[in-house]
Amino acid sequence: MTKAKVGIIFGGKSAEHEVSLQSAKNIVDAIDKDKYDVVLLGIDKDGKWHLNDQSSYLLNEENPKLIQLNKTNKGVAIVPGEVTDQLVNLSGSEALGQLDVVFPILHGTLGEDGSIQGMLRLANLPFVGTGVLGSAVSMDKDIAKRLLKEAGISVAKSVTLTKNKRDQINYEEVKTKLGLPMFIKPANQGSSVGVSKVRNEQEFNAGINDAFLYDHKLLIEETVIGREVECAVLGNENPIASLPGEILPQTDFYSYESKYIDEKGADLAIPADLTDELTKKVQEAAVEVFQSLNCEGLARVDFFLKDDGELVVNEVNTLPGFTRISMYPKLWDISGISYPELINKLIELAIERHQRDLQLKNAVYED
Known part of the structure; x- marks a missing residue:
């Protein structure tokens, strides 16, 4: 069986560079190597792209505070419009072959704001996650709030x-x-x-x-007084929601350190201790938020659950963390989809959407 070639783009110029490195490591470790060939495309903090080897792409990989991208002398670029030779080695203009799908595990600016998604659209490459519009509006908390309020969804x-x-x-x-x-x-x-x-x-x-x-x-x-409840959503046109989880911060609030550095910074109740009725309410609300912001593929929807049962949207993350303490993969694991199965499903959804988009006409007159 021919294996699909999956390009994992990670790192990037955002303030969440180190989180992306951790996420990439977990995806590389969990992906089905019998089904996929992995191509590692690391972006350093200056924005340069590197073709990395799986045996040495990270430095200090076990320490989230010191983890670094191992820069190489193999600069690489994606060439829009090419069908068989999208990857080019910049040092020698050598064609490096074709990618079948891209997993852009880039968190923050330039990674989940529509920037990389637009580039991959121009390159005609299937990619995991939400498209340009959904990524951009979900990333901008101001715009997301406006759209959610227009849809009748409560926000702070x-x-x-x-x-x-x-x-x-x-x-x-x-x-x-x-x-x-x-x-x-x-x-x-x-x-x-x-x-x-x-x-x-x-x-x-x-x-x-x-x-x-x-x-x-x-x-x-x-400040919204309520329980911090999160729900993972998966799918394109017919998304499904995981069992909800709850964040129980051990610090003043759920900070960057609590999320990615200090494993004792917050307790995670997975699944959340909710009635069946509340669980269903959170799941339905998460899907509604997902669709209201034009999300596809995946997203994590974060709520405040008030004492009177009202759900207030905190934020929507269209490329949530995939670190070893991240909620998104943990929620799907408890909901019956293992980490390797989740990665496989996300790749399938990316290809499915790409094939759907290819059916659209791009010219008024046929040649």
Whole structure:
């Protein structure tokens, strides 16, 4: 049987570079080697692409704080429009062959904001995950909130601030509207990067300054009192939802450290201790959010579950972490889909969508 060639793109220029390295390692370890040939395409923090070898693509791979991409002298590029020789070795302009599908496990900016998805569309390559539009709107928390509110889905109250209007924000007015404590977060980041919990004016100003280091737009959100419940969604036109899980933070909030560095930073209740009725409600809401934001392939939908049973959407992650402590694969494992099966299903969904898109006409007049 001919094995499909899967290009795994990882690393990248975002603040979540190290998370991506961890995710790539877990995918490479779990993927069915009898079914797939893996091509590793590592992107360093300067944006250069490297063709990596499976035996040496990571440095300090067991330490999430020190993990690094092992840079090579094999620069590589994807050539749009080519059918059989999409990969080219930049050092010698040598064609490296064809990819059958791409798994872009790039978290954060340039990875899940539609950028890499647009490039792969131009290259006519099937890829795992949501397309350009769904990726872009889900990544931008401001735009996602607007679309979800339009669909009648509850989101936290918030104020949006752009850098050019930094001097127009008034702490007392925001406090009156949102209350204390409040959260400040970059509009286009994930994994709690640049997020601050604010209890006073000094923390408010510091939080704004910190968030603007990562984006030109930020959100100031109210604190929603409720359980932190997450649900994994899988599929294209007919998505399904996993059993929900619950985050039980052991720190002030579910920070970057808690998610990816400190395994004791949060307890994960998988599955969440919910009634059958609430479980179904979370699953149905997750699918509704997924479809409202034009997601495909996969996403993790995060909610606050209030005491009165109301679900408030916290955020949607279209390329959630695949690290050893990440919720997305853990939720599917407890729901009956193992890690290798999950990877296989995501690849099948990518190819299925690509074949569907190929059926569309791209010309008014036929040659």
